[in-house]
Amino acid sequence: MSSINYNEKIPNNVNLSEDRTLQRALEHWQPNYRKWWNEMGPEGSQDFDVYLRTATSVDPQGWASFGYVKMPDYRWGIFLNPRDVERQVNFGEHKGEKAWQDVPGEHRANLRRIIVTQGDTEPASVEQQRYLGLTAPSMYDLRNLFQVNVEEGRHLWAMVYLLHKHFGRDGREEAEALLERNSGDQDNPRILAAFNEKTPDWLSFYMFTYFTDRDGKFQLCALAESGFDPLARTTKFMLTEEAHHMFVGESGVSRVIQRTCEVMNQLKTDDAARLREAGVIDLETIQRYLNFHFSVTIDLFGADESSNAATFYNTGLKGRYEETKRDDDHKLYDRTYNVLAVQDGRLVERSVPMLNALNEVLRDDYIKDSVGGVNRWNKVIEKAGISFRLKTPHKAFNRSIGTLSGIFVSPEGTMMSEAEWVRRERDWLPTSEDRAFVASLMGRVVEPGKFANWIAPPVMGINRQPVDFEYVRFN
Amino acid sequence: MATIEQAQVIKKQHLIDPEICIRCNTCEETCPIDAITHDGTNYVVKPDVCNHCMACVAPCPTGAIDNWQPVHAEKMYSIDEQYTWDELPAPLALDVPDTPAVADAGTTDVNTEADAEVTIQGSNYVAGSQIPPWSASHSYTNLYGTRNVVTATVSGNYRLTDDASDSDIRHVVLDFGDAPFPVLEGQSIGIIPPGTDAGERLHHARQYSLASPRDGERPRYNNVSITVKRVVQDYDGNAVKGVCSNYVCDLQKGDKVQVIGPFGHTFLMPNHPGANIIMICTGTGSAPMRAMTERRRRKHLEGQGDARGKLMLFFGARCKEELPYFGPLNKLPKDFIDINFAFSRTPGQPKKYVQDVMRERLPDLLALLKDEDTYIYVCGVKGMESGVLDVLQEAATAGGMVWPELHATLRQKGRLHLETY
Numbered sequence: 001m002s003s004i005n006y007n008e009k010i011p012n013n014v015n016l017s018e019d020r021t022l023q024r025a026l027e028h029w030q031p032n033y034r035k036w037w038n039e040m041g042p043e044g045s046q047d048f049d050v051y052l053r054t055a056t057s058v059d060p061q062g063w064a065s066f067g068y069v070k071m072p073d074y075r076w077g078i079f080l081n082p083r084d085v086e087r088q089v090n091f092g093e094h095k096g097e098k099a100w101q102d103v104p105g106e107h108r109a110n111l112r113r114i115i116v117t118q119g120d121t122e123p124a125s126v127e128q129q130r131y132l133g134l135t136a137p138s139m140y141d142l143r144n145l146f147q148v149n150v151e152e153g154r155h156l157w158a159m160v161y162l163l164h165k166h167f168g169r170d171g172r173e174e175a176e177a178l179l180e181r182n183s184g185d186q187d188n189p190r191i192l193a194a195f196n197e198k199t200p201d202w203l204s205f206y207m208f209t210y211f212t213d214r215d216g217k218f219q220l221c222a223l224a225e226s227g228f229d230p231l232a233r234t235t236k237f238m239l240t241e242e243a244h245h246m247f248v249g250e251s252g253v254s255r256v257i258q259r260t261c262e263v264m265n266q267l268k269t270d271d272a273a274r275l276r277e278a279g280v281i282d283l284e285t286i287q288r289y290l291n292f293h294f295s296v297t298i299d300l301f302g303a304d305e306s307s308n309a310a311t312f313y314n315t316g317l318k319g320r321y322e323e324t325k326r327d328d329d330h331k332l333y334d335r336t337y338n339v340l341a342v343q344d345g346r347l348v349e350r351s352v353p354m355l356n357a358l359n360e361v362l363r364d365d366y367i368k369d370s371v372g373g374v375n376r377w378n379k380v381i382e383k384a385g386i387s388f389r390l391k392t393p394h395k396a397f398n399r400s401i402g403t404l405s406g407i408f409v410s411p412e413g414t415m416m417s418e419a420e421w422v423r424r425e426r427d428w429l430p431t432s433e434d435r436a437f438v439a440s441l442m443g444r445v446v447e448p449g450k451f452a453n454w455i456a457p458p459v460m461g462i463n464r465q466p467v468d469f470e471y472v473r474f475n
Numbered sequence: 476m477a478t479i480e481q482a483q484v485i486k487k488q489h490l491i492d493p494e495i496c497i498r499c500n501t502c503e504e505t506c507p508i509d510a511i512t513h514d515g516t517n518y519v520v521k522p523d524v525c526n527h528c529m530a531c532v533a534p535c536p537t538g539a540i541d542n543w544q545p546v547h548a549e550k551m552y553s554i555d556e557q558y559t560w561d562e563l564p565a566p567l568a569l570d571v572p573d574t575p576a577v578a579d580a581g582t583t584d585v586n587t588e589a590d591a592e593v594t595i596q597g598s599n600y601v602a603g604s605q606i607p608p609w610s611a612s613h614s615y616t617n618l619y620g621t622r623n624v625v626t627a628t629v630s631g632n633y634r635l636t637d638d639a640s641d642s643d644i645r646h647v648v649l650d651f652g653d654a655p656f657p658v659l660e661g662q663s664i665g666i667i668p669p670g671t672d673a674g675e676r677l678h679h680a681r682q683y684s685l686a687s688p689r690d691g692e693r694p695r696y697n698n699v700s701i702t703v704k705r706v707v708q709d710y711d712g713n714a715v716k717g718v719c720s721n722y723v724c725d726l727q728k729g730d731k732v733q734v735i736g737p738f739g740h741t742f743l744m745p746n747h748p749g750a751n752i753i754m755i756c757t758g759t760g761s762a763p764m765r766a767m768t769e770r771r772r773r774k775h776l777e778g779q780g781d782a783r784g785k786l787m788l789f790f791g792a793r794c795k796e797e798l799p800y801f802g803p804l805n806k807l808p809k810d811f812i813d814i815n816f817a818f819s820r821t822p823g824q825p826k827k828y829v830q831d832v833m834r835e836r837l838p839d840l841l842a843l844l845k846d847e848d849t850y851i852y853v854c855g856v857k858g859m860e861s862g863v864l865d866v867l868q869e870a871a872t873a874g875g876m877v878w879p880e881l882h883a884t885l886r887q888k889g890r891l892h893l894e895t896y
Contacts, residue, residue: 054879056879056883057883060505060530060531060533060534062883062887063533063534064533064534065879065880065882065883066879067868067879067882068868068878069879073877075877075879075880217499239501239504240501240504240505240534242499243497243499243500243501243534243536244536246497246499246536247497247499247536247537250497251495251497251537369498372498372515372516373497373498376494379494379561459494459495460495460538464538464541465861469861
């Protein structure tokens with residue numbers, strides 16, 4: 001089952017040829033997808049030969065085949081992790097039942113909603129990043145951007161497969177709509193707010209892949225626990241690819257920090273103006289970008305109390321992060337969880353039924369994971385002998401969803417008046433001057449082995465290739 | 476793989492670089508035997524569980540997984556110790572060879588059998604096959620290790636390169652007398668030079684590919700030949716005397732040599748009728764190619780069927796005076812083997828590397844690539860690997876094939892074998 005039939009139009013490991021209706025539906029969708037890729041995919045790059053990783057099967061040997069590929073010819077396909085026939089629903093009221101191979105009628109609408117929401121983020125991020133190739137800081141980074149893009153494209157395929165296979169006509173219509181909505185479009189925007197934001201520069205791109213793709217990881221992890229087995233198997237395989245995206249983010253920010261620290265030590269200064277003159281991004285600006293991306297991303301987990309989240313869990317559709325590694329009853333009827341609330345002008349913790357707080361549970365797991373990487377960035381600063389430390393802001397800072405929206409909280413967690421917050425906002429979030437400065441650094445550097453002045457080279461290349469390998473061939 | 480229990484035995488321990496790792500959990504998820512685990516800070520490999528199967532290496536997005544450090548077998552880093560690391564410890568100095576073993580052309584540095592496995596799999600995992608061709612003969616491996624070495628007697632030592640050349644490449648024949656030492660073309664042996672290094676430790680073994688076919692350098696005698704280049708400088712051109720290569724190059728007829736092995740169970744030739752073999756090599760990387768060619772030649776003389784397949788050789792050296800086996804190769808009939816030389820330092824002529832000559836033969840390469848009975852063998856300096864793969868990709872693309880797919884098929888079918896050093 002794990003090998004892919006490349007003789008077919010759509011590479012897959014799901015025996016697509018045995019389901020003629022589905023195959024035809026997907027073959028009908030494929031040209032629309034290609035059209036979308038050509039119109040909304042990476043600008044001006046369709047003819048490049050890019051050193052990309054292509055999955056050829058889902059086992060460890062097969063899913064990392066490297067070679068030069070023109071992106072429009074990338075073999076987007078459908079890959080599910082192998083099926084475990086013994087698998088059960090592992091949480092909620094159906095716990096202990098055999099995992100579902102087909103959509104249970106009563107959960108159809110909710111499952112479709114979950115899949116469409118996840119699916120919508122995949123092409124959205126490709127759209128957000130479509131102009132970045134024009135300002136790549138190196139050929140190595142350009143290749144990594146394209147790898148992220150083609151894999152987001154494949155993740156869209158993964159979701160579209162589920163829609164076509166399991167949701168009939170509704171599913172086909174949703175699959176079309178996934179190509180019709182566009183990031184930032186006034187009339188027909190993407191579903192989630194963070195996916196309508198611009199990704200205007202490479203610092204934003206690294207922050208996005210670190211923070212926002214990590215949201216993707218946690219959502220996928222929660223879906224990989226689903227009682228709907230095809231969804232679990234699909235998302236499980238997507239996670240393997242998602243890891244590369246977070247690597248791009250974590251190492252990207254880390255290299256920006258490293259370069260800044262080098263110049264700080266060369267010039268023996270921590271003065272932001274002097275560092276900017278020297279063409280590197282001061283650590284304060286990096287902190288403001290971090291604050292922005294962190295706060296916008298944690299909104300993606302949804303309201304802190306949510307009956308939908310409770311329903312999704314109780315009905316076995318969406319689990320918690322590492323559900324099956326947790327040691328509890330996996331039903332949570334009697335469990336409580338602390339969420340933040342405002343009382344007498346202060347933030348306090350309030351105990352609520354855990355089932356209703358599952359968004360918050362996932363958000364807190366996410367925050368813990370995010371903090372780990374920020375600490376690793378701090379190690380770079382520490383190693384350079386500089387005392388500055390980056391911090392993730394308070395969970396209540398700059399929130400737009402849930403109880404914490406509409407209140408004014410500093411990154412340290414102090415509540416304040418709107419006037420006070422607005423007065424200090426420019427210390428906490430990127431200002432238009434910050435963005436203009438970062439944008440001014442963005443120039444295209446694409447000679448093999450050369451890197452823009454504001455970023456350090458990586459410690460190693462991709463797939464054991466040297467850092468100065470020709471990762472992209474412009475034709 | 477033989478077990479290694481002695482106190483002085485050196486093992487390669489699989490470690491994850493905490494500075495590069497992004498804690499994505501992919502390796503832990505991938506490991507088929509749960510050898511990888513984590514705490515709140517680091518992902519770590521359990522030294523007593525990991526069997527070096529390499530399943531985690533390709534899926535790792537960062538390359539952090541790909542670290543192998545020499546350690547004393549009884550002092551491997553525990554997972555508790557690994558949890559405390561901010562960065563990898565410096566590799567233990569005691570295990571760094573005094574001479575640059577990699578510069579010992581035609582050899583890889585082997586301390587133990589386990590080490591040999593790691594070196595070979597580690598350096599070629601991504602690009603080459605991990606399984607032999609379906610029609611390969613069964614190989615015997617690790618019959619002799621550091622605990623039970625076998626003694627061979629030198630029965631010949633001939634210079635292969637022109638006397639005028641600085642490059643001293645030798646053809647050394649070793650006889651095993653009545654000690655069982657069954658081998659196949661493509662396998663290698665380890666030679667332990669006598670004496671100790673500056674630190675009073677025994678030298679470790681260096682690995683040499685066999686240049687003779689399975690029935691012996693001299694047919695039906697229990698002997699093998701190896702191709703050894705005398706190392707007199709390192710990669711940077713500094714004068715260095717390779718311990719083992721100089722020892723082997725100076726051997727006289729009748730001398731006794733400590734040998735371990737045989738090693739290798741994937742870089743083996745196909746035996747079925749009609750199997751084509753493309754051989755691409757530089758310098759002493761020619762040894763296994765000579766072995767395979769000689770095997771085919773002998774079968775050809777016997778009129779046996781599998782001689783029907785094509786043999787195509789791409790062979791690079793600095794100049795023809797430095798090319799081992801140059802004379803005998805030129806005497807082989809053209810319809811038996813298609814030989815293509817590349818000389819990078821011939822005065823008055825442009826530099827030519829094996830990949831350049833391969834490019835000149837693109838249509839013929841393509842015809843062979845399209846044939847499912849074609850097997851590819853690459854042996855030589857590490858630097859040639861990517862160039863050769865590039866040309867194969869060009870040929871495939873020119874023929875309308877999708878290289879990543881073809882490449883995956885070649886690997887999965889045991890049809891692409893790389894041994895570079």
